Amino acid sequence: MRMFLLFLALGALLAGTTACDDGRIYESTGTVPREGRVLKLSGQLSGIGKWSEGYSVVVAGFNDESDYAIVSKVIPVPETDGDEVEVVLSGISEEVTEIELCVINRLRKRVASFRTIEDFTATADTTLMEVGALDVGMYRTIQQQVFDKTCTACHGGSERPAAGLVLLSGKSYANLVNHSSVFVDGSLRVAPYDSKESILHRILNTDISSTWGIDHSQMITSSNMLTLIDSWIDNGAQE
């Protein structure tokens, strides 16, 4: 009888360990590269957690003909902003000619790129992509893709920036968010969570500024960028 109980206990123990092993086996097969090329990205990325819903910071494969990612892997938000992250992208087909650290939207369309490997060629080994310390936040992206490219010529560091609005990196946030408009009484340049009421949205998407002197309505024609600005505002306009 005692022997029987012992077997029973042993059986239960074995069943327990097998169940446990199952989990481990599953995890390790998950990291075995599938067919195709493999890329490992590493770096100290900050700002990933600040993106609003619908956007993902990814390492992705593209070809020259399209802005839509062929293959992509989401970069996880590190426990502490700016910590080292490591992501392996496997199964990269021959079709892929370019690898990017970038942001894509729900349709997997590229919204902004941070780093690119062009002419990504076939190799048996894992390709390493070391990007170092990099701010990939939502506001940082708007600063680089919109303000630095299109606005600072007039809203820059000169003695008299247009409308007293400075859109230089490091200054733009305080000049916009919860800052009164000098042209529309009672309105804010950026009212967090309310893009439609924000002068920044209205000046880029409507013709309100056409009678003010400089018409801003055609300055940004990329709907990706206009949507990005609205999403940023409606998500609370975080720095």
Ligand code: HEC
């Ligand atoms: C060619 C010069 C020029 C460029 C480029 C320019 N602006 Fe302006 N901006 C002005 C002037 C001048 C005003 C004052 C009102 C007017 O004439 O439209 C102004 C006013 C504004 C205002 C209203 C400020 C307030 O307090 O109401 C905002 C917001 C603004 N600009 C944002 C931008 C953004 C964003 C960009 C880049 C996409 C940009 N501007 C590019 C010249 C420019």
